[in-house]
Structures are given as C-alpha cells and as structure tokens.
Amino acid sequence: MEQEIRIDIGPFFRRHGRKPSGRGYWVFQIVSPLATAKDHILAPQEEMAFKAACERALEVAALRRATRVLLLPE
Structure with missing residues (x-):
C-alpha cells in the first residue's frame, strides 16, 4: 500500500x-530516503x-x- 504524500506549506507560511x-x-524540496547527495529541489x-505546481511536485515525489x-519560501 502506497503512502499518500502531502505538501508541507509550513516554511512558506512562516x-x-x-x-x-x-x-x-x-x-x-523533495525529501527522499534514497541515497542521494542532497534532497531534490524542484x-x-x-x-x-x-495547484498545477503542486501536482507536478507530487509526480516528481512519487x-x-x-x-x-516542502514548499520553500523563495
């Protein structure tokens, strides 16, 4: 069973x-348990x-x- 991934808007909101x-x-920021040098920034x-940006981020996350x-406050 696949776990649902949610987007954390906390950093943006703060x-x-x-x-x-x-x-x-x-x-x-896509946080993955895979062995990578750093988390992926999209x-x-x-x-x-x-909404479209979130859909794209969730596709990459999957x-x-x-x-x-995480939605970054850039």
Whole structure:
C-alpha cells in the first residue's frame, strides 16, 4: 500500500504569513530516503498556478519515492 504524500506549506507560511495561492514561481524540496547527495529541489522555470505546481511536485515525489515535500519560501 502506497503512502499518500502531502505538501508541507509550513516554511512558506512562516515566511509570508499567508497560505500559498495564485500564480508564482513555486519552489519545492523533495525529501527522499534514497541515497542521494542532497534532497531534490524542484524549481520550475515558468510561472505556474499553485495547484498545477503542486501536482507536478507530487509526480516528481512519487518517482523519487519521496517521504515529504516542502514548499520553500523563495
């Protein structure tokens, strides 16, 4: 059974004092238990709707068998 991965918006909320919404250059940290030099940073080069950016981050997280996804306050 696969565990559902959720996006932690805490770092973003602490920096900006609001929930993420609208369009922007969203930056995600994909935290994976795989042996890698560091966690994967997903930073799309184009402005995206928050929902679309989250869907993309979750796709990458599933491929990397991630345990967590953080929305960074960039």
